[in-house]
Amino acid sequence: VKKPNVRISESVGVVGSMAQDDLPDGGSEHLAETIREIKQRKSSILVECLTPDFRGDLKAVETVASSGLDVYAHNVETVAELQWLVRDPRANYKQSLAVLEHVKKCQPNLVTKTSLMLGLGETDEQIKRVMEDLRNIGVDCLTFGQYMQPTKRHLKVKEYVTPAKFDYWREVGDKMEFAYTASGPLVRSSYKAGEFFIKNLIDKKKEPVPT
Numbered sequence: 001v002k003k004p005n006v007r008i009s010e011s012v013g014v015v016g017s018m019a020q021d022d023l024p025d026g027g028s029e030h031l032a033e034t035i036r037e038i039k040q041r042k043s044s045i046l047v048e049c050l051t052p053d054f055r056g057d058l059k060a061v062e063t064v065a066s067s068g069l070d071v072y073a074h075n076v077e078t079v080a081e082l083q084w085l086v087r088d089p090r091a092n093y094k095q096s097l098a099v100l101e102h103v104k105k106c107q108p109n110l111v112t113k114t115s116l117m118l119g120l121g122e123t124d125e126q127i128k129r130v131m132e133d134l135r136n137i138g139v140d141c142l143t144f145g146q147y148m149q150p151t152k153r154h155l156k157v158k159e160y161v162t163p164a165k166f167d168y169w170r171e172v173g174d175k176m177e178f179a180y181t182a183s184g185p186l187v188r189s190s191y192k193a194g195e196f197f198i199k200n201l202i203d204k205k206k207e208p209v210p211t
Contacts, residue, residue: 011177015049015069024208026052028060032067039068040196046070048113056095058102065107072103073113076134079126085155086120101137111179111201115148115188117147118166121158127169144169144183161185 015034021028029052029194033045048071054060065072079084080093100112116127116135134142144166149157173181179201 001012005152013182015047025063026054026057026060027045028054028057028063032063034180035064035069043182051099053091053095053099055085055090056096057100061099061102062106064104065110069110071111072100073094073115074099074103075115076100076130077115079122079130081126082120082122088115097133100134100139111134111137113141114139114145115143115145117168118144118161118169119157119159120155128172131176131178135178140179142173142178142181143187144181145187146185170195 007052017032031049031051036051037049038045047069049064049067050073051061051071053074074096076093076096077083079151083091083093096114100114101109103112116130118127118176118191146161147155149155164183166185166187170181170183173183
């Protein structure tokens with residue numbers, strides 16, 4: 001079993017994992033066990049888990065979503081039209097949306113989060129459609145970052161998006177009422193500057209509803 005990647009600061013733990021298709025449950029129980037162990041040692045730590053799509057296995061999604069974490073993150077990566085170029089053929093846009101939607105169905109108060117890379121040749125209209133799809137399934141937090149070509153074997157950068165355009169997408173996200181939108185060239189799915197805001201969002205969700 002590949003060990004999850006874990007980053008823990010004083011108040012925040014981020015757990016991430018590559019797809020583990022060699023395991024029947026995609027590694028979901030191993031992730032859940034890691035999260036439970038972190039919470040057992042220090043319950044006040046905010047735990048975010050970045051998961052694969054578990055090949056669309058919603059039972060595996062439930063295993064992680066019900067483990068006691070605070071933020072369930074799964075990245076759609078790019079617009080629907082470019083999925084086939086960017087992602088593993090076993091992953092797809094509808095499957096990723098289904099993961100994020102199912103998290104909300106089984107744990108309505110759990111914060112959901114996803115990320116988009118820009119600069120792959122996507123259009124403004126395509127980005128807006130993704131944002132609309134995400135809001136329709138109740139995704140809370142969205143991050144935008146610049147795609148960078150990791151090796152010569154990967155796709156080339158089609159566009160270096162300007163800071164002004166990143167600001168524009170943050171403003172669009174705010175108008176669409178995402179609870180939090182982070183947008184900038186160096187922003188990644190686990191974005192440290194957003195941790196304080198997301199912690200406050202989680203605390204608010206835990207407050208009892210007035211009767």
